[in-house]
Amino acid sequence: MGLDSGCFIPCRYLDKWYERESNLQILEFRIDTSVLASFHQIDIDLLPGPKRAKWLNQYSKLYGGNPTHGLEYIQRGTQVGKEHFFAKLVFRHLKFQ
Amino acid sequence: MEIIHEFRLFKASWGIVIDIYAELAPYEQDTQTIYSHSIKPIDYKDSFLALFVEDKIYEDSVVSMFSGYKIMGIELASEHLYRLLNKQDHPPRSYCDLKPSCYNLKPMVIRIFEIDYNPCDYQEEGLAPAIAAWLAKACDFAPPPVNAYFSKAENRYYFEPEPDVQLRNSPASVVS
Numbered sequence: 174m175g176l177d178s179g180c181f182i183p184c185r186y187l188d189k190w191y192e193r194e195s196n197l198q199i200l201e202f203r204i205d206t207s208v209l210a211s212f213h214q215i216d217i218d219l220l221p222g223p224k225r226a227k228w229l230n231q232y233s234k235l236y237g238g239n240p241t242h243g244l245e246y247i248q249r250g251t252q253v254g255k256e257h258f259f260a261k262l263v264f265r266h267l268k269f270q
Numbered sequence: 271m272e273i274i275h276e277f278r279l280f281k282a283s284w285g286i287v288i289d290i291y292a293e294l295a296p297y298e299q300d301t302q303t304i305y306s307h308s309i310k311p312i313d314y315k316d317s318f319l320a321l322f323v324e325d326k327i328y329e330d331s332v333v334s335m336f337s338g339y340k341i342m343g344i345e346l347a348s349e350h351l352y353r354l355l356n357k358q359d360h361p362p363r364s365y366c367d368l369k370p371s372c373y374n375l376k377p378m379v380i381r382i383f384e385i386d387y388n389p390c391d392y393q394e395e396g397l398a399p400a401i402a403a404w405l406a407k408a409c410d411f412a413p414p415p416v417n418a419y420f421s422k423a424e425n426r427y428y429f430e431p432e433p434d435v436q437l438r439n440s441p442a443s444v445v446s
Contacts, residue, residue, distance in 0.1 A: 189389035218283045226280060235287055235388055236278060251284040251390035252425060 185253045202267040212263060214246035218255075272383065275407045277400035279427065281420040286396035286427060290404045291384040380405070395429050 190197050217225055229235075232242045247258040259267065272293050279286040385397070399416045406413035417430035 193389060225283060249283050253390060
């Protein structure tokens with residue numbers, strides 16, 4: 174899972190997770206924008222309300238769904254900024270710092 | 271017996287997801303001793319229900335709202351227990367009716383073992399309806415409706431005050 178650039182959102186994000194798991198740390202990575210754009214992807218926030226709910230209910234484990242969407246890159250807004258989920262298959266494109 | 275309730279409220283790209291692991295049991299003389307490491311924010315003398323939470327949960331900021339003493343649904347649960355115990359269809363006639371001491375009965379204890387949530391899909395105010403929904407499941411009555419809306423501008427949920435809900439009839443199967 175990657176994070177938006179800059180510190181504000183990642184720090185708040187990390188703080189949230191620190192409350193649950195103090196061993197967590199953020200690993201930064203870079204990715205070519207052209208490669209990123211080529212991923213089979215979806216931005217949940219851009220879906221209209223009913224479709225968004227339907228999608229999350231169907232594919233998000235958090236909401237009781239099964240992640241059989243086959244996507245490589247998913248973005249979803251949360252209370253503390255945007256989450257970026259990458260499929261394992263595309264990890265080789267992530268250049269960790 | 272541990273009862274798990276998965277509370278879900280979803281009106282945006284993120285929602286409120288809270289899983290509550292708790293049990294409902296009679297308050298015994300040694301309950302305070304057994305749960306000496308826990309807290310008791312609800313005064314059991316005035317209610318059929320007392321609430322205990324594990325230390326590890328209390329230390330977590332998620333239960334800071336409990337210090338407000340207001341657990342949504344607690345009145346509904348108490349009233350429900352009153353009806354079951356008295357096998358009556360009408361609501362209690364007075365506040366005294368809701369005191370177990372009126373019937374020489376032991377109050378019930380809600381012991382919360384764990385509150386699990388996803389930090390990015392969580393808002394503290396969601397605990398109140400989540401506990402209410404757990405109570406409804408444990409006591410077998412219809413949960414009070416959740417009056418909430420999502421403010422896109424503020425990226426947060428707002429909850430309306432607990433509505434004055436009439437208890438619905440349900441089978442007398444929990445307390446014997």
